[in-house]
Amino acid sequence: MVRAIGEGQERLLHTRPVPATTADQLQALLRWERGSTRRVAAVLGVSQRTVQRWVTRKPDSQGRPSARHEQKIAELVRARWQPLVRARRRAAAEEGGVVVHTRARFGFKAGSGSSDDARMRRVTGRLDPAVTRQIFAALDAGASEEQHELVIGRALGHLYFRAAGTRAHGLHVALRDIDFIEFALQ
Secondary structure (H helix, E strand, O other), X not given: OHHXXXXXXXXXXXXXXXXXXXXXXXXXXXXXXXXXXXXXXHHHOOOHHHHHHHHOOOOOOOOOOOHHHHHHHHHHHHHHOOHHHHHHHHHHHHHHOEEEEEEEEEEEEOOOOOOOOOEEEEEEEEEOHHHHHHHHHHHHOOOOHHHHHHHHHHHHHHHHHOHHHOOOOOOXXXXXXXXXXXXXXX
16 A cells, blocks of 8 residues: 555654644644744644634533644644654665565466465565665655555565566566555665
């Protein structure tokens, strides 16, 4: 899933996890805007009173953002979370490559006499810098799930199943049903 791939890349680029709840995300926005509900409201495109209701913790208040506003808050926080750390780690990943560890369904398209039945496998391999840059570019461009799976499946197929190009030259690996995927710097 693109979500799994995107979340794996997010974990790679940050040293601390992005706040998960909307309340924590609002607190982060307030901290960045030096406690000003007016500036947070301007960034979100709502009234100051609406932001004040959202951050008030009274049981009788209607302090819950709509789903559209929750998504906007999450996107703003994710975009602004640890920008210098994210830039340094992304540069290091694009320069030195990353190690990917995944459990996914791998299938094959190979010549006669081989089994092309897809099955769940746990695979770990080091992706070279060119593939890492390709993955980040696809994520930045908003690529589809199939495009991400194609890039990562091709790279892992080359490393794991074709032994870095030393065997199984006609083997085409298809990656599907990602159970989990983790990225780490070298």
